[in-house]
Amino acid sequence: MSYVVLARKYRPRSFEEMVGQDHVVRALTHALEQQRLHHAYLFTGTRGIGKTTVSRILAKSLNCTGPDGQGGITARPCGVCSACREIDADRYIDYVELDAASNRSIDEIRELIERAAYKPSVGRFKVFMIDEAHQLTKDAFNALLKTLEEPPDYLKFVLATTDPEKMLPTVLSRCLQFNLRPMAPQTVAEHLARVLEAEQVQADAGALRQLSRAARGSMRDALSLTDQAIAFGGGQLEESAVRAMLGAVDRRHAERLVQSLSERDGRAVIDECEALRAQGLSAAGTLDEMARLLQQMAVAQAVANGLDETDPDTEAARRLHSALAPDETQLLYSICLQGRAELSLAPDEYAGLVMTLLRFMAFPAMSADAAPPVGSGGRTAAAPLLAKRAEHRSVAVPTSAAPAARPQAAAPVTQAAARPVSSASPASVPVAAPRAASPVAPPEVPTAAPSAAAPNTAPANLPEAAPTIAPAAQPAMSRPVAAPPVMAAPAPAPVVAARPQPSAPARASAPDDGPPPWMDEAPFEADVLPVAASAASQRIERPVEPEAEPEHFAPAAPVERRAAAADRLAAIEVMRTPLGDRWAALTTQLTGSGAIAALARELAMQAELIAIEAQGGAEVWQLRVERETLRSTGLVDKLQTAVRGVLGAAVSLAVSPGVAQDSPARRDAEFAARRQFDAEQTIQQDPLVRAMLSQFNTARIVSGSIKPV
Structure with missing residues (x-):
């Protein structure tokens, strides 16, 4: 038998097996127990948090017949009847899953509506599940509206989407909406521990913490990463191996960077960034780890004993929380988040990392004590930021600037x-x-x-x-x-x-x-x-x-x-001149007749006629123009053509730089x-x-x- 990945093997098959979505499980369980069933459900949330799983469990609950074949609608499907087994295997004839990402046109929806006209073949209800429903076209949504609002008694709609903002308001108003939330790292780690215990795979706590954080609330991503980590570690999970696989940065690097920044030690910051480059560690991972550390420091600063003492990662935050003032902690946290998004714009990611960290050092330290200059390992003597902002807002002119008389x-x-x-x-x-x-x-x-x-x-x-x-x-x-x-x-x-x-x-x-x-x-x-x-x-x-x-x-x-x-x-x-009078009159004539416009008109307005010379039977008018952008060849040619058209003579314009008087x-x-x-x-x-x-x-x-x- 071929290997089944953990994400499919350990997909929940009942509401009791679901983790991290208690608010959805509770609402659906009570509705099934009281037979208060809606005709359309909408499940929203990020990828891999259980939208399709909830849809399948709901379909089993509606069609379960029990082990003896005499069961009815239940919140606890048996899992052994033909309906439960076939829905789990995705071959139940009355349960239809439509992927709207690839079947998004009105033709597919019309076909679905035609199938809705027929009663269930073997089950109690027909359940139509439309995944990634926000990708349906507007025409497809409009074609579905009437059936979605008043479906037959035997038909239930389940829509799932990762982007409810793109759903039509008319569709949202016809559905009972449930928002599935990203799962906390602790919840993910506990579930991974149970899965690995069932798989008889050795894993240390540090490896589970790394995997649960990398999943970012998605249980499917956590199980997929666990599969990868098992293969990477040769059948066991160790923190160092998982960290290397994920490209995560050790907390000690973040600690040293935060400590150096608190001391305004520029040399130490540069050396640490070079060490990260030499080890091939990710600049984005460094900023992520720093942001995580700063968040814990902010909690320690705001709430005494607010950190989980059982978590070994919080020890550094408890030790460093007094190194930065609370507002400096918030500032550095914001800089790390902003710099994380700007790394792709930098010449290389390590240059972006250095500039992000030096950006914090550009702000004065919050201590007013005398100290060595920035970069020497000590704090900079500077006024608080609020005083500095007030100083910038004030208008100050040295009194020595007053005239002597x-x-x-x-x-x-x-x-x-x-x-x-x-x-x-x-x-x-x-x-x-x-x-x-x-x-x-x-x-x-x-x-x-x-x-x-x-x-x-x-x-x-x-x-x-x-x-x-x-x-x-x-x-x-x-x-x-x-x-x-x-x-x-x-x-x-x-x-x-x-x-x-x-x-x-x-x-x-x-x-x-x-x-x-x-x-x-x-x-x-x-x-x-x-x-x-x-x-x-x-x-x-x-x-x-x-x-x-x-x-x-x-x-x-x-x-x-x-x-x-x-x-x-x-x-x-x-200081008016005869040539200036002639040029001003000509410019007025050109402008009034519409012969020049836009930049050509601006060239004529900013130019000063300083000389008229005869060369080979033609006149050369010397113009003085200050702005370099107006002295371009194209603009001069346009103005020259307009002047020739008005004067009816072969006139050439020569432009030289200088301030027009x-x-x-x-x-x-x-x-x-x-x-x-x-x-x-x-x-x-x-x-x-x-x-x-x-x-x-x-x-x-x-x-x-x-x-x-």
Whole structure:
């Protein structure tokens, strides 16, 4: 007799023999005992966990006649009657198994429906089992729906699938669904021990643990691997042989890697990876073993005595759980899982393993103690990760970057006044509502000695806040502004919104409680080309000195803002040339007629005509273009063809690299900036806006909210 593999030889033949699916066994057993039978069942779950086995046992339970031939529907089929024996041998005429992976079309389903019209030949029920049912076509599903919803009394449907998400909702609603779960390694190991005892094969506990983990919840895979391990080990199972067969990595390698990473010892990590390469051990298996160890470490960190002390693999986790902080353990665990998926993308798997482990070392250690640098075997002195994240989020500019001609701050300013306001956009400013004052008077703080360049000093009783700072590239502003640049309503009609204020004595005795929430919003982007944006993107910050009387605020602020806007406009002013006028007019004509589009149009807009030369009866126009991608031969040829078509003359275009000073794009940017400047001046000089700014000492104009019309 030929050898029968363990997965087939030890397939359960009754509900009592099934392991790991107690929830399904219990439901089906009670339904059979109470004769509460559904007409369609759907079993879902991964491969090798018992879907087909449950279907066969259910078919035997429905058709079992007992040893004496007088039995009825039962939850415990006898296994000796003709129905039980023939179903186990897969030759029972009233039990049909259809593999939908290879019989998925509507023709096979029509044939099945035709067979459903006839009563059982020898049994009590006809049972149609469709395996991998999610692979049926949509037409096949639709053809089955009516019969599946209202089958004859003698017909039962059993559907099995590994992917229930691909099943039609109309099919799911007609079935009683049971989800078979992957089995725990301990359950698999216990069943393997019983099978090997029946087979009289010697096996140690370590080998069974390796096989049960490699099965990943599938009992059929576990039995298949056991067959392979018996052949590999010559009739016995030893942990070392099973580990070699599976390509699994010894726990000691994972221990050494975790220990080295906890110490930030880069040399030890590299040496261990080289040792793994020399032994031919799998990089993926290394990350799997590390992830398993880190999971146990996390349990030991979160729950005292949470690990199984009888499991020898948990000893390393109990010993190493204090080597890493809990958040570092979680971080390294996530890195191992992510790196496991990225190994196929690396040049080779060992390079991927090294980069995965070094990724963890790129994060600072959670200890603030002084230590040697990374790679020397000790921890790195670094702030906690949360502090580092906060540091990255903050905006810090060295105070030494302030221009030398700028006056020194006479005293700390309020936090609301010291908040930096971006001038990245040439847009500028409607008036925003100030905050109400608090009845509590601020504490007094000492004032700094003013410099000679600053004739005025701020009051000494302002709340403490960080001083304002400015980039070195920004021109110096020697005159302080009474309040920070603020923002405004869209042009042309200025819209002013202000919150009612208390009386003047109440405001004088209370500090400002900070800017309104909308001051933290990002400024609007200017609708100009990068040339204009880069010239206007520098921040402008000035020391702010609140005045004792609100009416002193109005005269100084508009003058200061007008000067800043004029500086921005002068920075992008184009030096026009006759050749530039000619090229701009030609570009407008080409664009308006649709002769150029896309990148060819962009080339014309970014180009500057610098010379026209006569060569052999034809003109050669010299263009200067900064972007290399626009200087490609194909784009130049397209633009040249369009120019010849408009001019009706033989014109050749020669393109050279360089920054264009008088291009159509720069002219458009200048025009947009000038319109923006005029709109800003209209708002800033509006009498209503100036009256509001003078009346409310904390009013602000929203940067970027003014748009020309």
